Amino acid sequence: MKHLLSAADLDREAATLVLDTAAQMDAALAGREVKKLPTLRGRTVVNLFYEDSTRTRISFELAAKRLSADVITFSAKGSSVSKGESLKDTALTLEAMGADAVVVRHSMSGAPHRLAQWVRGSVVNAGDGTHEHPTQALLDAFTMRARLGRLEGLRVTIVGDVLHSRVARSNVLLLSTLGAEVTVVAPPTLLPVGVDAWPVEVSFDLDQSLPKADVVMMLRVQRERMSASYFPSPREYSRRYGLDATRMAMLAEHAIVMHPGPMNRGMEIAAEVADSVRSTIVEQVSNGLSVRMAVLYLLLGGAEVAA
Amino acid sequence: MTPGWLLRGVRLYGEAPVDLLIKDGVIAEVGSGLRAHGADVFDVGGLVALPGLVDLHTHLREPGREDAETVTSGSRAAALGGFTAVHAMANTDPVADTAGVVEQVWRLGRETGLVDVAPVGAVTVGLGGSQLAELGAMADSAARVRMFSDDGHCVSDPALMRRALEYVKAFGGVIAQHAEEHRLTEGAQMNEGVHSARLGLTGWPAAAEEAIIARDVLLAEHVGSRLHVCHVSTAGSVELLRWAKGRGVDVTAEVTPHHLLLTDELAATYDPVYKVNPPLRTACDVEALRAGLADGTIDAVATDHAPHAVEDKECEWGAARPGMLGLQQALSIVQLTMVDTGRLDWRGVADRMSARPARIGGTVRDGHGGDLVAGAPANLLLLDPAVTSVVDPAELASRSRNTPYAGRELPGRVVATFLRGVPTVLDGKAQA
Numbered sequence: 001m002k003h004l005l006s007a008a009d010l011d012r013e014a015a016t017l018v019l020d021t022a023a024q025m026d027a028a029l030a031g032r033e034v035k036k037l038p039t040l041r042g043r044t045v046v047n048l049f050y051e052d053s054t055r056t057r058i059s060f061e062l063a064a065k066r067l068s069a070d071v072i073t074f075s076a077k078g079s080s081v082s083k084g085e086s087l088k089d090t091a092l093t094l095e096a097m098g099a100d101a102v103v104v105r106h107s108m109s110g111a112p113h114r115l116a117q118w119v120r121g122s123v124v125n126a127g128d129g130t131h132e133h134p135t136q137a138l139l140d141a142f143t144m145r146a147r148l149g150r151l152e153g154l155r156v157t158i159v160g161d162v163l164h165s166r167v168a169r170s171n172v173l174l175l176s177t178l179g180a181e182v183t184v185v186a187p188p189t190l191l192p193v194g195v196d197a198w199p200v201e202v203s204f205d206l207d208q209s210l211p212k213a214d215v216v217m218m219l220r221v222q223r224e225r226m227s228a229s230y231f232p233s234p235r236e237y238s239r240r241y242g243l244d245a246t247r248m249a250m251l252a253e254h255a256i257v258m259h260p261g262p263m264n265r266g267m268e269i270a271a272e273v274a275d276s277v278r279s280t281i282v283e284q285v286s287n288g289l290s291v292r293m294a295v296l297y298l299l300l301g302g303a304e305v306a307a
Numbered sequence: 308m309t310p311g312w313l314l315r316g317v318r319l320y321g322e323a324p325v326d327l328l329i330k331d332g333v334i335a336e337v338g339s340g341l342r343a344h345g346a347d348v349f350d351v352g353g354l355v356a357l358p359g360l361v362d363l364h365t366h367l368r369e370p371g372r373e374d375a376e377t378v379t380s381g382s383r384a385a386a387l388g389g390f391t392a393v394h395a396m397a398n399t400d401p402v403a404d405t406a407g408v409v410e411q412v413w414r415l416g417r418e419t420g421l422v423d424v425a426p427v428g429a430v431t432v433g434l435g436g437s438q439l440a441e442l443g444a445m446a447d448s449a450a451r452v453r454m455f456s457d458d459g460h461c462v463s464d465p466a467l468m469r470r471a472l473e474y475v476k477a478f479g480g481v482i483a484q485h486a487e488e489h490r491l492t493e494g495a496q497m498n499e500g501v502h503s504a505r506l507g508l509t510g511w512p513a514a515a516e517e518a519i520i521a522r523d524v525l526l527a528e529h530v531g532s533r534l535h536v537c538h539v540s541t542a543g544s545v546e547l548l549r550w551a552k553g554r555g556v557d558v559t560a561e562v563t564p565h566h567l568l569l570t571d572e573l574a575a576t577y578d579p580v581y582k583v584n585p586p587l588r589t590a591c592d593v594e595a596l597r598a599g600l601a602d603g604t605i606d607a608v609a610t611d612h613a614p615h616a617v618e619d620k621e622c623e624w625g626a627a628r629p630g631m632l633g634l635q636q637a638l639s640i641v642q643l644t645m646v647d648t649g650r651l652d653w654r655g656v657a658d659r660m661s662a663r664p665a666r667i668g669g670t671v672r673d674g675h676g677g678d679l680v681a682g683a684p685a686n687l688l689l690l691d692p693a694v695t696s697v698v699d700p701a702e703l704a705s706r707s708r709n710t711p712y713a714g715r716e717l718p719g720r721v722v723a724t725f726l727r728g729v730p731t732v733l734d735g736k737a738q739a
Binding site for chain 2 (some may be wrong): 086088106107108109110111113114117128129130131132166169184191193194195197
């Protein structure tokens, strides 16, 4: 694999390899005083962030550093990017500087695909517009597997703004590749026309799908969607599609609650749910680090992990 | 005056070979064993002759974006594509919303002399959609504008659209509508459907086009005016047009070559060379458009030739400008999708690419769209339908390179084009 642009780039074998490698990364670092592996020494990883995303940027930065790569972060503010340089010119600049991998976050769907046509190094999609966020899906799958022991046959309910969610798109693709059964739940306004072609069940009724779910993944819903009439008010949204304590009580005992962050507490998720023992939200963040190490390692073909 | 041309063994509309003598700008004689009378003899054995093509929808970009196209470069592309007349859209900078601008474009066309350039006037001032431009002044100008369009923008305001339809009746004009209900296409990037759902690109629903067409045919019927619908792209639009024509509404419509061939799954490349407005649709839409063109529900093929500078296409899909080149490959695409599939014969192609567009846009007065008969103005092209070639963007006459057909093998080659008896293309090469 040269690039990671979409969760669809991974077949079952490749996806499983990433998850297994992430677990090895964890094991290799566990108990070390110096949390660093020498595998990508001398390699250069560029983080190209056209969109603010502290969480993802830091996660990728740290992942590359733990593999001993040289890391440069270009953010839209304070670089040539904000002066109107085109994506292609930026790509050629990075190319000239010898970037081995470019991790790109962009507000426009497909920007990483374009970049991949212009640079020789590997391109990792760190979230593009309303398209995909494949490393988020990998870390979510890693978290599910760690908590519940398997992915095959797992019933995962994804709830919220599916229409605008890159997290949902990547999760649907990856989870179906890995044999999970996915249900998406949203008001009809927040489901894309054409969702019927996805390998998922579609429901408008959260209460109905909760009792059978092994995993409930809540998506961030921006309050501003209200002004475009996607729903009448945040209050109505949270009543019909928010996960509160009453709804959480409908879940099976083993079921977990996930959220890619950042959360709108009180909107799609109640504080008592976010902070409950079912919640994996903090684990997702730390798993993100291991998964991103695995992705960079596999793309850049570093030396053996188990040193 | 040139000595004229004797075309030996030419197949008019692909029919039995005859000789055709061009003299003094007209077709002097058609028959077998004609004598040259001093004319240059051109033994064209087997080539198909068609009336010069007329494009109702071309963006020549001049004035304002001469880096993307000029009247001269666009005329060259048109002649190479077999066109003898093109309608230049009004969305230039400044907008063609005054007699001055349309006369400038018209004059530039005459100076180049490769095709007749018929400027389209804007319906509203600055394409702003709020105030009628001086349509009468443009009609009375040297450019004699008869077709008016805010193309790129829809005339959204129904009351304004009604008045425009009514007003141009005074001078036999027609409003060419870019049908797009803009509230349904805010931020839209591609056809709304299975592919947009997967690609995370905001959808442009078919209903946004169809809603405007439905409204406009009702308005045209009510006020008894003539309406032309630009670049029809959906199966539903074809159905509405069929219904309207059945009711006797005076409506005509065009389809682009790219909507006859390409589909929205090409967006999966995220290469904005496939970004266009209206967007590429589904295979079902393509089928309905071909059927509509074959049965005459759609009157014309119009290119919507839309050159764009490299930087406006070598970027993110969302940042790219919509539009694609069309003039040089239009006839090849029509051959591929309509002739080679048996849906139209060459007479049918002449009707949809020459006769009807000449009537719709008014270039009949300049001798376009006529039959290939003795006495008619010698506006014609010679086509070799048997050869195929691979499209190389670097070889195109346009200043821009945004062809969606790069690397495709397409049938048919325009060998020669004559404008009023003067060759504008000979042996596949533009003569100016």
